[in-house]
Amino acid sequence: MSGFPMLSATEITSDLLLLRKAHDTDRDGLIELQTDPQVRVYLGGPRARSDVEQYFDAVGTANTTNKPGTYVIADNATDRLIGTLMLNRRSADRPGHVTEDGEELELSYLLRRSAWGAGLAFEAAAAALRAAAEELPDQPVLVVTQTANERSLRLVTRLGFQRVSTFEEHDAQQTLGVASLHSFNA
C-alpha cells in the first residue's frame, strides 16, 4: 500500500445504510455483484461463477474488504448486502490523474441490480466522502467511469463532481470526474 493517508473508519452510517466490513453471510451477494451481467456491463462483463467462488474460498469472504476504504454497503435495518463501495488510491501507473504524482483518492461503487433507482448509491457515496472529508486533509477525489455508463455519470454529477477529461482504458472511453474532498464536509 502507498504512504498516502486513507479513510480509516471501519463503519459509516447514514439514514438508510451501514457501510461496514464484509461478513461470511455476504458471500452470495458479493458473488452476485461479480457475476450479474447487468451489473458488469461497463466493468468488463460478468466473471465466471466458478472462478469467483474459488476466489472467495481462497481469500475468505470476510477478508475481501480488509483494505482501508473498502466497504460493503448494507441496509441498516436488515443488514442485507446492497453493494460495495471503495475509496482507495488510483495507482500512478494507470491513466486518469489530476496531480503530478497520481495516487489521488478514487471513489468506486457497485450496487445489486435490485437496489438501483432508489438513491442508495448516492447516499452511500455521500456518507463515505463526508467521513473522508472529516478525517483527511483537503485533496482531489476522482471518479472514473465508462462514458457509456449513463447511470454512473448521472450519479457522478449529482454528487458534485466536475467532468474534466476522457481517456481510453480497458478498450473503452472513460470519463474522469474530480471534486475537492472538503466540498463533502457536512
Ligand SMILES: CC(C)(COP(=O)(O)OP(=O)(O)OC[C@H]1O[C@@H](n2cnc3c(N)ncnc32)[C@H](O)[C@@H]1OP(=O)(O)O)[C@@H](O)C(=O)NCCC(=O)NCCS
Ligand atoms: C452506477 C450505479 C451505482 C448507480 O445506481 P443508481 O441507483 O442509479 O444511483 P443513485 O443512488 O444515484 O440513484 C439514482 C436513481 O434513484 C432515484 N431516486 C429515488 N429516490 C432517490 C433519492 N432519495 N435520492 C436520489 N435519487 C433517488 C433517482 O431518480 C435515480 O433514478 P433514475 O436514474 O432512474 O432517474 C448502479 O447503476 C450500478 O451499480 N451499476 C453497476 C456498477 C457500475 O457500473 N459502477 C460504476 C463504476 S465506478
